[in-house]
Amino acid sequence: MSALFTKRLSKELVDLKINPPVGIEVTEADTFKSWKLTLDGVDGTLYAGERFTLEFRFSPNYPMESPEVVFTGNIPIHPHIYSNGHICLNVLYNQWSPVLSVRSVCLSIQSMLSSCTCKEPPPDNNHYVKTAKASPKQTQWSFHDDSV
Amino acid sequence: MRVKVKRWHGVAVWRWDVPNEEVCGICRVPFDGCCPTCKTPGDDCSLIWGECTHVFHMHCLLRWLQTEGSRGQCPMDRRTWGINFTKLFFLL
Numbered sequence: 059m060s061a062l063f064t065k066r067l068s069k070e071l072v073d074l075k076i077n078p079p080v081g082i083e084v085t086e087a088d089t090f091k092s093w094k095l096t097l098d099g100v101d102g103t104l105y106a107g108e109r110f111t112l113e114f115r116f117s118p119n120y121p122m123e124s125p126e127v128v129f130t131g132n133i134p135i136h137p138h139i140y141s142n143g144h145i146c147l148n149v150l151y152n153q154w155s156p157v158l159s160v161r162s163v164c165l166s167i168q169s170m171l172s173s174c175t176c177k178e179p180p181p182d183n184n185h186y187v188k189t190a191k192a193s194p195k196q197t198q199w200s201f202h203d204d205s206v
Numbered sequence: 207m208r209v210k211v212k213r214w215h216g217v218a219v220w221r222w223d224v225p226n227e228e229v230c231g232i233c234r235v236p237f238d239g240c241c242p243t244c245k246t247p248g249d250d251c252s253l254i255w256g257e258c259t260h261v262f263h264m265h266c267l268l269r270w271l272q273t274e275g276s277r278g279q280c281p282m283d284r285r286t287w288g289i290n291f292t293k294l295f296f297l298l
Contacts, residue, residue: 061243062232066234119273121232123273124275154275156231156232156281157232
């Protein structure tokens with residue numbers, strides 16, 4: 059494992075533990091391979107009172123490569139979140155940058171949930187879930203809806 | 207009283223021309239330290255400034271630009287990366 063990979067993730071973990079963003083908590087981070095975090099629905103939004111779990115899987119090239127991020131367990135119903143936990147969010151794929159982090163990704167997802175005005179699954183959910191590979195990074199995403 | 211200086215020792219400190227306590231956005235190490243792959247800060251682990259004014263450890267930035275996903279863009283603003291040569295020549 060590269061020094062960049064281990065040092066960066068150690069720093070991120072300490073920072074998330076000492077100074078956690080509101081409604082986001084690291085629950086499992088025993089290795090640098092995968093972490094679990096809980097994400098609470100923000101008060102006053104459609105997801106208030108709900109708690110979700112995000113799983114981050116890191117390749118040894120992190121942060122040069124994006125982490126693989128999926129919801130596990132209770133999957134939020136949202137137009138950009140498939141029922142297998144895959145999330146359609148450009149910063150997780152072609153718009154990744156090494157200055158982004160676990161924290162910034164969680165905040166983007168929290169904000170994506172918060173701005174949702176209608177709890178419904180993506181229109182192509184059934185087809186996608188049947189055909190998608192295990193990793194959302196293998197999907198050819200197209201990003202055309204900036205409204206939610 | 208006249209004092210005649212016979213001998214003196216000059217002592218200097220140096221630091222990169224960046225705001226105090228700023229960290230490299232890629233590795234999160236302060237600019238006063240070196241990138242995670244190097245052992246000692248200094249000329250061997252230089253900083254690099256972009257035309258867009260963003261600054262990184264040179265090693266961190268080059269590693270990013272070598273990836274296909276970077277598409278040659280600055281990690282901060284996704285503009286095409288160009289070196290700010292004024293800053294670079296100042297270092298030489």
